[in-house]
Amino acid sequence: MSKRTDRLMRGVFIASATFVSIIIFSIILFVGKQGVQTFRDVSPAEFFFSTDWTPLENRYGALVFILGSFLLTGLALLFAVPFAVGGAIFLAKYAPSWVREILRPAVDLFVGIPSVVYGLVGLTVFVPWIGKATGTAGFGVLAAALILAIMILPTILSVSEDALRTISRSLEEGSYALGATRWQTIRLVLLPAASPGVLTGIILGMGRAIGEAMAVQMVIGNAPLLPTGPGSPTSVLTTEIVKDMPNSIFGSTVNNALFLMSLVLLLVSLVLILLIRVIASRREV
Amino acid sequence: MGKLSDRVATILLWFIGLSILAILFWFLYRILSQGLPHLAPRFVFGMPEEILPGGGVGPQLFNSFYILLLSLAISIPLGIGAGVWLAEYAKKHWFTDLIRLSTEMLASVPSIVFGLFGMLVFVTVLGLGFSIIGGALTLSLLNLPILVRVTEETLRGLPGSYREASAALGATKWQTIKSVLLPTSLLGLITGITLVAGRALGESAILIFTAGVSVSRFAPDFNVFASGETLSVHLWYVLSEGLVPDAREIAEGSAALLVLVILIINLCLALPFRYWYRRSSGR
Numbered sequence: 001m002s003k004r005t006d007r008l009m010r011g012v013f014i015a016s017a018t019f020v021s022i023i024i025f026s027i028i029l030f031v032g033k034q035g036v037q038t039f040r041d042v043s044p045a046e047f048f049f050s051t052d053w054t055p056l057e058n059r060y061g062a063l064v065f066i067l068g069s070f071l072l073t074g075l076a077l078l079f080a081v082p083f084a085v086g087g088a089i090f091l092a093k094y095a096p097s098w099v100r101e102i103l104r105p106a107v108d109l110f111v112g113i114p115s116v117v118y119g120l121v122g123l124t125v126f127v128p129w130i131g132k133a134t135g136t137a138g139f140g141v142l143a144a145a146l147i148l149a150i151m152i153l154p155t156i157l158s159v160s161e162d163a164l165r166t167i168s169r170s171l172e173e174g175s176y177a178l179g180a181t182r183w184q185t186i187r188l189v190l191l192p193a194a195s196p197g198v199l200t201g202i203i204l205g206m207g208r209a210i211g212e213a214m215a216v217q218m219v220i221g222n223a224p225l226l227p228t229g230p231g232s233p234t235s236v237l238t239t240e241i242v243k244d245m246p247n248s249i250f251g252s253t254v255n256n257a258l259f260l261m262s263l264v265l266l267l268v269s270l271v272l273i274l275l276i277r278v279i280a281s282r283r284e285v
Numbered sequence: 286m287g288k289l290s291d292r293v294a295t296i297l298l299w300f301i302g303l304s305i306l307a308i309l310f311w312f313l314y315r316i317l318s319q320g321l322p323h324l325a326p327r328f329v330f331g332m333p334e335e336i337l338p339g340g341g342v343g344p345q346l347f348n349s350f351y352i353l354l355l356s357l358a359i360s361i362p363l364g365i366g367a368g369v370w371l372a373e374y375a376k377k378h379w380f381t382d383l384i385r386l387s388t389e390m391l392a393s394v395p396s397i398v399f400g401l402f403g404m405l406v407f408v409t410v411l412g413l414g415f416s417i418i419g420g421a422l423t424l425s426l427l428n429l430p431i432l433v434r435v436t437e438e439t440l441r442g443l444p445g446s447y448r449e450a451s452a453a454l455g456a457t458k459w460q461t462i463k464s465v466l467l468p469t470s471l472l473g474l475i476t477g478i479t480l481v482a483g484r485a486l487g488e489s490a491i492l493i494f495t496a497g498v499s500v501s502r503f504a505p506d507f508n509v510f511a512s513g514e515t516l517s518v519h520l521w522y523v524l525s526e527g528l529v530p531d532a533r534e535i536a537e538g539s540a541a542l543l544v545l546v547i548l549i550i551n552l553c554l555a556l557p558f559r560y561w562y563r564r565s566s567g568r
Contacts, residue, residue, distance in 0.1 A: 006457040013374060016366030020433060021387040023426055027394060027402045034405060083301055090302035094295065103302065105551075106309045112480070112547050114487025116520045117316060117540045123524065124533070125315070150308065157305070181287045183294035211395025213490040214521050238397050238490075245401075245494060250409060259405075262398045269393040277389070 028266065035260035041253045047260065053224040055244070055254040062261055064226050068236040069265075071227070072144055072216070073209045079149035080156060080205060085198060087153070088160035089186055110154040119218035122147035127219055136231030139221030144236075147215055152205035159204060163197020164190060196279045203279075207272045211265060213238035237261045313544070320541020323534050329542065332504060333519070338531040342519055342539055344500040348417065349515040351507070352496060353485050355421035360428035361478065367429075368436025369462060392430035396490040399426055403495040417513035420496025427491060428481045435477025439470040483547050489517040498522045516543055 038047060042060045050061025087107075091100055126146050131138025167190055175185040191198070221233020222243050235243070241258050248255040331341020367384070375381040403423025413419040443466060451461040467474075497512035498519075514522065520539040523532040 002457050002460065006459040009459040009462075010374065013366050013370035016363045017370040017375075017384045019363055020367050020391060020429060021384055023429070024387045024391045024394070026406075027391075027398065027426075030405050031398060031402055083305060086298055086301035087305045090298045094298050095302060099302070099306075103306055106306065109548070109551055110309055110312075112483035112487065112551065113312075114489065114517050114520075114543050114547075116489050116517045117487070117543060120520065120524070120536050120540050121312060121315060124319075124537075150312070153305070181291035183291040184287060186294070207393055207395075211397065213395070213397040218521065218524060238395065241397055241401070242490070242493070245404075259401060262395075262401045265395050266398045269395055269398075270390055273389050273393045277386075 031259055031266060032263050034256060035263035038253060038256040038260045042257065047257065051226060053240075055248075055257075058253070060253065060257045062237075062240075062257065062264075064224055065235055065237045065240050065261060066264065067226065068141070068234050069210055069238070069268075072141055072148065072220075072236050073206055075141065075145035076148035076152060076209045077202065077206060079145060080153045081202060083149075084153045084156035084201070084205070085160055087157045088164055088198070088201075089191075091157070091161050092164040093182070093186060093190070104158075107154045107157055110150075111158070115151065115212060115215040116218070118147050118151050119215035122215060122219040130231050134229065134231035136229070137221070137233070138231050139219060139233045140229070140231045141220065141227045141234055142230035143219040144216045147219060148209045148212060151212065151215065152208050155208055156198075156201040156205040159201030160194065160198045163194040163201070166197070167193045196282065199279055200276050203272050203276050207269050210268060211238065213242050217242045237265050316537075316540050316544050320537040320539075320544075323538030324541060328535075328538055333500065334529055336528050338529060340529060340531075340535065342516060342535070342542070344504040344506070345514055345516045345519040345539075346542070347505040348496070348500065348513040349486055349517070351505075352417055352421045352424060352492070352513055352515060353482060355417065355509070356424035356428060356485055357478065357482065359422065360425035360432055360481075363425075364429050364432025365436045365467075365474070368433045369440065369467075371433065372437045372440035373458070373462060373466070388430045388433045391426070392434070396427060396488060399423055400491040400494040402426075403491065408495055414510065415495065415497030415499075415512045416510045417496060418509035420492045420513055420515075421509075423491050423495045424485055424488060427488065428485055431481050431484070432477060435480070436470075436474060439473030439477070440466055442473070443469060479550055483550050486546060486550075487517050487543060489515070489521055492518050493521070498526070 038060070041058075047060055047062050048066070049063055050059070051063045052059045052061040053064060087103075091103060095103065122143055126143040127138040129138070130136075130140070130143050171189055171193060172185055175189045180188070216236060217239040220235065220239055222235050222239055223233040224235050224240065225233070227234040241261055244254060245258055248258065327339075328341045329346065330343040332343060333345070334340030367388070371381070371384060371388075375384070400423065403419060403426075407413050407419040407422050408415060413422075447465050447469065448461055451465045456464070492513075492515055496515065496518070498514050499512050500506075500514050501508070501511040503511075516539050520536050520543070523529060523535045523539075527535075529535065
């Protein structure tokens with residue numbers, strides 16, 4: 001009797017594990033199948049290399065959104081990485097324990113704050129600031145990058161801090177024994193040793209930034225144009241999907257093109273995961 | 286030279302650390318100070334308005350929790366099942382690698398892509414429409430990889446002697462899992478579930494395309510086929526598409542309410558459990 005239950009439960013566990021696999025492959029399959037139907041009406045060259053997105057006149061160039069996504073992610077990383085890595089070093093090596101007891105839970109809490117709340121703060125704080133400073137409406141890539149930087153900072157910080165903490169103490173002590181200062185030890189010994197972990201944190205942050213939709217949509221201005229300045233409205237892959245999806249009919253070319261954009265997002269995220277795997281496997285050697 | 290750069294670095298890192306702390310506290314203060322004054326009972330439990338000011342978020346608040354609970358009910362058994370298999374049964378094998386890679390891939394999918402997938406499969410192909418159940422099913426896909434990872438890590442953290450002692454008493458593998466391993470890893474699992482719950486509660490991109498942006502005329506509506514706008518979605522909707530004149534007040538109130546709920550989940554569940562867990566494991 002208990003042997004049979006044992007075998008049955010084993011089957012249940014394998015089935016749930018297999019289900020996880022089935023899900024991710026059906027996401028790739030369904031979104032991909034819907035997306036590539038775009039190519040019945042639009043040439044790949046137009047979709048990937050044209051900047052003209054005018055669905056009403058059957059022009060479906062998505063280059064603005066693709067470039068925009070990478071530009072925005074790059075800017076967000078530029079703002080976030082120095083603070084996040086600096087913060088991780090501070091937490092791991094400088095902060096007295098009472099500062100750590102406050103900062104670490106605060107950082108964890110911020111991973112859980114909803115993206116629409118970040119969007120609201122961006123809309124009510126950063127957009128007016130940038131508007132005043134540049135004499136525009138303030139919506140655009142700068143406001144989006146600032147809010148994304150705050151969103152991804154906790155992710156990069158906590159992964160980097162874990163990496164710094166797991167380095168063996170003997171490395172650090174060896175460096176001090178050679179007469180190195182604390183900063184020399186960090187720069188020449190600890191950071192290089194923790195670099196795979198820090199890099200993993202940065203890639204995770206990058207994945208979060210490129211896939212974020214709502215917070216960015218609220219502050220970026222949503223015009224299908226390449227940005228010309230910090231306060232000029234633009235669009236990225238995620239925001240264009242949020243903006244156009246409700247107004248398009250399922251199966252139409254616009255709708256398919258939006259699925260194709262989400263396929264691009266999905267593939268970029270999967271490439272990032274593979275990168276993390278490569279970094280992790282190098283670390284084991 | 287080395288001394289000077291060391292001192293500069295110390296000052297700079299303190300500055301960075303304190304400014305991060307300042308940004309985080311400013312952020313929290315801003316949301317709560319602007320939003321808390323709007324949280325009258327009429328707002329928190331009242332019905333929303335389409336055009337007039339003074340609408341509440343009662344149904345949205347209800348839908349947030351209803352969809353969260355349904356999605357947890359779907360994803361917890363599957364996630365724990367897959368995690369148990371990875372931790373206790375799987376051997377080094379191409380199939381195990383495939384499952385592990387799939388979990389990592391699933392964890393990296395942007396939520397908007399989940400949203401489109403849910404819209405395609407649950408809303409359109411299965412014909413569920415923009416509904417509470419469509420939203421919950423899609424949301425459970427977001428929860429799944431985190432639950433798998435937390436379960437696997439928690440089980441792997443248990444000492445091997447538990448399994449050996451149980452096997453020595455003649456227990457089968459399933460009996461060991463059910464009576465020894467799962468109960469002792471309960472704290473870790475609950476911490477993981479609160480993590481998932483906080484994330485799912487704030488999710489919006491998935492739900493716009495699966496649970497919709499409107500609420501049922503009846504509140505609370507337990508019908509899983511009713512459309513189920515949640516609080517996060519409502520916050521976005523009133524600001525982007527809404528017609529009400531007090532959109533900003535509603536958004537600020539909703540933001541404070543969301544942050545408050547997440548703070549409560551963190552303080553009441555996650556933190557005491559983490560503390561207890563640390564103490565009982567002697568770390």
